[in-house]
Amino acid sequence: MPDNAAVTDEQGQTVTKADSWVAAAGLPPGVPRPVTVYRTAVLHHPCRPVTSFDEDLKQLVADMFASMARSRGVGLAANQIGVDARVFVYDCPDGNDEYQAGCVVNPTVFVPEGDVETEAGREGCLSLPGPFAMVARPTVAYVVGQDLDGREIRVDGTGVLARCLQHETDHLNGTVYIDRLDEEARSAVLTELAELTRAGQIPPWSAAYSEPDHAGPDHTEGVGTVSR
Numbered sequence: 001m002p003d004n005a006a007v008t009d010e011q012g013q014t015v016t017k018a019d020s021w022v023a024a025a026g027l028p029p030g031v032p033r034p035v036t037v038y039r040t041a042v043l044h045h046p047c048r049p050v051t052s053f054d055e056d057l058k059q060l061v062a063d064m065f066a067s068m069a070r071s072r073g074v075g076l077a078a079n080q081i082g083v084d085a086r087v088f089v090y091d092c093p094d095g096n097d098e099y100q101a102g103c104v105v106n107p108t109v110f111v112p113e114g115d116v117e118t119e120a121g122r123e124g125c126l127s128l129p130g131p132f133a134m135v136a137r138p139t140v141a142y143v144v145g146q147d148l149d150g151r152e153i154r155v156d157g158t159g160v161l162a163r164c165l166q167h168e169t170d171h172l173n174g175t176v177y178i179d180r181l182d183e184e185a186r187s188a189v190l191t192e193l194a195e196l197t198r199a200g201q202i203p204p205w206s207a208a209y210s211e212p213d214h215a216g217p218d219h220t221e222g223v224g225t226v227s228r
């Protein structure tokens with residue numbers, strides 16, 4: 001259930017792979033940044049392709065891993081910390097409940113063609129902190145993109161990871177999961193989020209949610225946006 005889910009071992013410890021992946025990639029220390037919320041402009045348009053595979057990209061990805069860990073997410077797209085760049089990170093259980101971690105730059109997601117098997121799963125999003133909704137998605141998916149050095153990579157996903165790969169690539173295309181729901185389900189999520197916000201139950205890692213200003217544009221530039 002991207003972006004938040006947890007799998008624990010027999011001792012009740014969460015067994016994730018992010019730390020070992022980050023160490024193997026030689027990333028600099030990451031700094032968590034606030035997570036942007038629904039209606040922040042950068043979440044609602046396609047992100048720009050990454051063209052420089054440099055130290056700035058490594059720092060961004062390190063910060064994304066730190067932000068994902070702080071918010072206990074299983075996936076995070078760059079625009080969820082306010083950065084307009086096509087890259088996501090994940091640390092997510094697959095169909096065998098084994099965590100897989102990594103990052104994909106300039107991803108394209110593929111699902112089986114034809115009569116696709118879909119499954120309705122409980123889905124949430126760090127940019128809509130609190131509510132969940134059922135979303136039907138194909139049960140397997142893969143992503144093709146680039147690694148931090150610009151080499152082509154492919155990530156195959158089953159289970160929650162298949163859902164995560166689709167959810168995170170959606171983010172980079174400007175689509176938040178509730179955009180895939182019917183109006184009633186979508187409005188139920190937004191109502192719950194507004195109620196949680198009013199009750200002061202928005203988590204500390206989240207940028208403040210701003211209810212729509214009916215006098216202004218739906219996607220107000222700058223609301224909840226994090227500057228780099």
Ligand SMILES: [Zn+2]
Binds near residue numbers: 002003124126171177
């Ligand atoms: Zn999300």
